[in-house]
Amino acid sequence: MKMIYYFSGTGNSLWVAKKIKEKLGDTKLVSISSLVGDSIIEDNSSTIGFVFPVYIWNIPNIVRRFVKRLNVNESTYYFSVITCASSQGSTLLNLDRLLKRRNGKLSSGFALKMPSNYIVLGGAEGKEKINQCFSNAEMRINDIQEVIGKNKENKLETSNFFMRMIGNIIYKFSISHINKMDKNYWVNEKCNECKICEQICPVDNIKMEAGKPKWLGHCEQCMSCIQYCPQESIQYGKNTLKRKRYKNPRINISEMMK
Ligand SMILES: Cc1cc2nc3c(=O)[nH]c(=O)nc-3n(C[C@H](O)[C@H](O)[C@H](O)COP(=O)(O)O)c2cc1C
Ligand code: SF4
Ligand code: SF4
The missing domain is CATH 3.40.50.360 (Flavodoxin domain)
Incomplete structure (x- = not known):
């Protein structure tokens, strides 16, 4: 095998x-x-x-x-x-x-x-x-x-x-900051509380709080939450507001849930 x-x-x-x-x-x-x-x-x-x-x-x-x-x-x-x-x-x-x-x-x-x-x-x-x-x-x-x-x-x-x-x-200069870079994530008014971001995070770094995602500071920067949010509600700083999302079109979202 x-x-x-x-x-x-x-x-x-x-x-x-x-x-x-x-x-x-x-x-x-x-x-x-x-x-x-x-x-x-x-x-x-x-x-x-x-x-x-x-x-x-x-x-x-x-x-x-x-x-x-x-x-x-x-x-x-x-x-x-x-x-x-x-x-x-x-x-x-x-x-x-x-x-x-x-x-x-x-x-x-x-x-x-x-x-x-x-x-x-x-x-x-x-x-x-x-x-x-x-x-x-x-x-x-x-x-x-x-x-x-x-x-x-x-x-x-x-x-x-x-x-x-x-x-x-x-x-060398950036690796120790990766975990905390999730402080740049935020959600706009389009969030419908579906919880997909919480479920898809590979390291349980997102918890829903009062219906909205909260990032917990041990992020891998894998981009899963921002790319799979069905409402495109998750943003990273200001630049992602108008950016087109990417996820592999040949992989089903259910295959991404661990
Ligand atoms: C935090 C981060 C850092 C990345 N750094 C590089 C890089 O140094 N060089 C590169 O060619 N691509 C880089 N990429 C792009 C990814 O390696 C590439 O899109 C990859 O195919 C994503 O694979 P996945 O869909 O399995 O997560 C980076 C992506 C992320 C999220
Ligand atoms: S995936 Fe998007 S819409 Fe769903 S709870 Fe998370 S931020 Fe809100
Ligand atoms: S970028 Fe990846 S590891 Fe970080 S919170 Fe989003 S899904 Fe989790």
Whole structure:
């Protein structure tokens, strides 16, 4: 049995994980957000994959914490497919380091370009561009499957030296603030108290208070709440008021609830 552990805020990484599972066969998909906790995770599968989005040219905190809790076997074939909007930085090198510290290694690692969900910087692209992105990704997944299906190694896909350096600097300065950046979220009058934001948050960082969401200060910045709010009521600062929302159109909202 092969295992794929995935994390996904807006469906891109889940969509990729499902495609890879389909191609590999005999593979179990497990959501990392369903395994939040402190205990060691024992997994002796012969093949283990990690599929997740790039955050600030690096590994999202929730994924980093998860990998640290996983027992690592020298003989397991570890692979990773990360999704990003433009530049993956050192993400795969850092994942390899995490595994090497415990006698494992990342045998193969791929970065797939997917539509951006980072509404803080910009709104969703047009339908045509998004569809083109999916077609390119499907073709790449065929090539990726050729490597991981045969337990082959590849050169981990990273950005160039300059982008890795810049990415590492920005990551270092911003990562400790991520949890508290939810202070910028607010809801406008369109909120109809449906509670979807509370239910979809992968780390239970939203609680309804007097019918409206309240953010609790341990946010992963996954963008799930703002992108899935059916009323487009959730805002981040002022810039998102007119920005188009993005969520992977090929993933159902029910698949995003852990
Ligand atoms: C907090 C945050 C930081 C991000 N940082 C990067 C980045 O450094 N490079 C990049 O290319 N994309 C970045 N993105 C875009 C996502 O990696 C990309 O849209 C991804 O496919 C989203 O996957 P998901 O739908 O599975 O959550 C970032 C997104 C978020 C929410
Ligand atoms: S998802 Fe949107 S409309 Fe529903 S409770 Fe949350 S903010 Fe309000
Ligand atoms: S509060 Fe919103 S952005 Fe933060 S982790 Fe929860 S769903 Fe993601």
